[in-house]
Amino acid sequence: MIEQIREKARELLESGELDVVIGYAEGSDPSRTTPIFCRKPEDTDKLVLDGRCVNTLPAYLNKRHEYPKKGWKKTGIIGKGCDIRAITQLVAENQLKRDEVYIFGAECEGVVAHPEKWDGSLHEGNCASKCSSCDVKIPLDTDFYPGEKPEVDRSGPYLVTAPALATLVKMDDEDRFAFWRDDFDRCFKCYACREVCPHCSCNICITDRTMPSWVDQAAHTKGVFGWHLTRAMHLVGRCTGCGECTRACPVNIQVDLFNQKMKEVIQESFDYKSGYSMEVKPPLITYNTDDTENYIR
Amino acid sequence: MSKGIIRHDFEPKIMGFVCKWCTYSGADLAGTSRMDYSPHVRMVRLPCSGRIDPQFVIKAFEQGADGVIISGCHPGDCHYNEGNYYARRRNLAFRNLMEFNGIDTKRLEFSWISAAEAIKFTQIIDKFTNQVRELGPNEGYRVLLDPYASRLVKSSEESAA
Numbered sequence: 001m002i003e004q005i006r007e008k009a010r011e012l013l014e015s016g017e018l019d020v021v022i023g024y025a026e027g028s029d030p031s032r033t034t035p036i037f038c039r040k041p042e043d044t045d046k047l048v049l050d051g052r053c054v055n056t057l058p059a060y061l062n063k064r065h066e067y068p069k070k071g072w073k074k075t076g077i078i079g080k081g082c083d084i085r086a087i088t089q090l091v092a093e094n095q096l097k098r099d100e101v102y103i104f105g106a107e108c109e110g111v112v113a114h115p116e117k118w119d120g121s122l123h124e125g126n127c128a129s130k131c132s133s134c135d136v137k138i139p140l141d142t143d144f145y146p147g148e149k150p151e152v153d154r155s156g157p158y159l160v161t162a163p164a165l166a167t168l169v170k171m172d173d174e175d176r177f178a179f180w181r182d183d184f185d186r187c188f189k190c191y192a193c194r195e196v197c198p199h200c201s202c203n204i205c206i207t208d209r210t211m212p213s214w215v216d217q218a219a220h221t222k223g224v225f226g227w228h229l230t231r232a233m234h235l236v237g238r239c240t241g242c243g244e245c246t247r248a249c250p251v252n253i254q255v256d257l258f259n260q261k262m263k264e265v266i267q268e269s270f271d272y273k274s275g276y277s278m279e280v281k282p283p284l285i286t287y288n289t290d291d292t293e294n295y296i297r
Numbered sequence: 298m299s300k301g302i303i304r305h306d307f308e309p310k311i312m313g314f315v316c317k318w319c320t321y322s323g324a325d326l327a328g329t330s331r332m333d334y335s336p337h338v339r340m341v342r343l344p345c346s347g348r349i350d351p352q353f354v355i356k357a358f359e360q361g362a363d364g365v366i367i368s369g370c371h372p373g374d375c376h377y378n379e380g381n382y383y384a385r386r387r388n389l390a391f392r393n394l395m396e397f398n399g400i401d402t403k404r405l406e407f408s409w410i411s412a413a414e415a416i417k418f419t420q421i422i423d424k425f426t427n428q429v430r431e432l433g434p435n436e437g438y439r440v441l442l443d444p445y446a447s448r449l450v451k452s453s454e455e456s457a458a
């Protein structure tokens with residue numbers, strides 16, 4: 001599988017059709033892979049693709065990064081199904097033009113929840129929870145796919161997978177508040193959860209702006225509550241559920257619980273699933289005159 | 298006739314973010330008609346309910362508000378045609394988010410009030426004020442604002458001791 005991708009990537013880099021191919025290579029230790037930017041055809045020999053490839057590479061396609069501004073006409077990118085969904089969402093949000101990227105896809109068997117848990121193979125004990133209900137193991141939109149791409153039914157709902165979510169929604173407000181207060185106490189605002197997200201598109205994040213300062217910059221619980229509410233609100237209807245924010249958090253805060261919850265709400269209220277269509281508008285930038293308003297007096 | 302004055306132990310601080318075309322004019326009408334309503338709401342006039350960023354609400358709670366009310370024109374009446382439709386979607390999401398965070402959504406009110414609905418305006422304000430008064434101070438956020446808040450002794454308890 002990866003051989004075919006390597007071969008195709010090499011061919012396209014040689015012919016000059018692609019300026020760069022973004023993929024994964026062996027990392028600093030055997031349990032990790034690292035993102036790699038292949039600029040020369042021979043770099044493609046380093047490409048790997050397996051259960052350790054956790055990073056969501058489309059984050060690099062987001063305009064807030066340097067790379068899209070480098071003048072590369074066409075960027076190749078290797079994606080798992082869920083990553084490709086992030087690309088689709090970027091296109092739907094006009095952050096990217098579809099013809100600026102060339103997508104290499106392959107069937108995905110799942111990835112580990114965290115590189116720490118890698119013990120040589122992928123099994124139920126260390127697989128990321130998002131993979132259990134994934135319907136894009138065969139990716140949706142690809143330019144290159146090794147072999148025949150089978151048809152998959154993806155009409156079902158987005159299943160919310162984090163086990164913690166079920167317990168949280170059953171709690172009453174006070175307990176939930178206490179849960180978050182305890183968790184957020186650890187957050188020291190490194191903003192890793194923002195940096196890894198393919199959909200945090202702002203050149204200057206609102207939390208980095210100080211005049212006026214909308215989000216308290218200090219890392220005390222008040223500031224952290226403000227930050228997480230803000231971040232979650234900005235990602236409503238846009239998060240494609242890669243789970244990178246939670247994985248990247250150095251103090252194990254399940255940041256994406258907010259996003260998963262909102263995904264559920266958006267699906268129920270507006271029947272929208274992010275990352276499945278480039279044409280359908282994300283829910284908060286459009287409206288229906290008969291939207292629900294059961295909370296309004 | 299004005300209502301009798303009742304002294305309460307707790308007077309809530311309420312922030313109002315309202316659209317200037319409808320709710321603010323409705324409030325104006327209530328004022329010029331000398332209608333009586335709870336004085337707890339601090340209103341901020343904005344051009345449209347679509348202009349009301351959830352960030353305002355977060356900030357209001359952070360600054361010690363016990364309740365927040367958002368209000369604008371009825372659907373179809375928006376001065377800019379569609380601002381309130383966006384607001385409706387956004388606030389639905391935002392309410393769910395607040396709830397998931399453990400903030401009682403009874404502290405968050407959303408209402409359509411037109412420029413002619415001075416009576417509805419006073420009713421909504423009164424009702425919401427009572428609702429928030431019953432809930433009491435926004436303890437969750439008080440603790441965030443002041444980590445020692447839970448250890449504070451009320452002055453009445455102090456004098457009793």
Ligand code: SF4
Nearest residue numbers: 197239240242243245
């Ligand atoms: S919010 Fe988290 S799970 Fe959602 S797209 Fe961003 S990084 Fe991925």
Ligand code: SF4
Nearest residue numbers: 200202205206231234
């Ligand atoms: S948290 Fe909001 S303001 Fe900050 S980068 Fe993400 S989307 Fe932009």
Ligand code: SF4
Nearest residue numbers: 187189190191193249
């Ligand atoms: S990654 Fe974790 S510690 Fe860093 S800002 Fe996000 S939640 Fe806080």
